[in-house]
């Protein structure tokens with residue numbers, strides 16, 4: 001499968017900031033021009049630097065206030081439905097995306113648009129849970145899962161949908177060491193393009209390309225080795 005490609009054409013995100021009285025425009029993302037075509041792209045940066053804002057622009061959850069973002073050639077503003085058909089999104093907080101009360105039903109829901117037969121949906125959902133080693137959770141209530149279990153179920157639901165681009169916002173934060181390795185191995189073997197934000201620099205180091213975000217701007221864009229060095233210098237320099 002070839003990468004579908006994401007284009008940022010001078011995309012900017014600004015918000016009205018009401019804190020402190022009179023409303024003012026605050027820039028969350030400075031004008032950004034990027035062409036994202038590599039199979040694995042990691043986004044790193046400090047808390048509040050703008051990583052989630054950048055990722056949410058890709059599936060249209062955040063719309064650019066100026067400029068344009070296109071996924072597979074479709075504008076996230078003009079054709080959001082087409083963009084969502086191409087793009088799976090894994091949230092930092094998995095509770096934000098589990099909508100059905102029972103685990104297997106949540107995974108089945110992801111298959112509804114593409115698999116008409118109910119039995120087929122059930123068997124594919126169970127196979128996806130099995131591939132992630134979480135078959136035992138199939139009949140459990142999503143409300144009773146641990147944070148890490150929820151994160152794996154959210155991953156199963158997104159993988160079942162099978163979109164050609166997967167965007168993942170800090171997908172390992174709630175996982176123990178073993179499940180972090182499982183998630184990283186799973187993402188490594190996927191055919192689809194994966195763009196992910198992470199604070200785990202070993203995980204970022206596996207990417208073909210790294211973007212470093214700082215104060216709402218992409219300040220480094222290139223190979224992982226130099227990118228992570230730039231990020232370390234930025235972060236540790238700021239702390240000293």
Ligand SMILES: Nc1ncnc2c1ncn2[C@@H]1O[C@H](COP(=O)(O)OP(=O)(O)OP(=O)(O)O)[C@@H](O)[C@H]1O
Pocket residue numbers: 015028045046047048049050051052053054
């Ligand atoms: N809708 C919004 N309205 C106002 N401010 C926002 C909005 N969304 C995000 N922000 C602000 O934009 C900045 C960037 O947020 P973002 O969530 O993109 O950061 P991040 O790099 O993902 O951070 P973290 O590592 O903590 O998850 C933060 O200061 C945040 O408070």
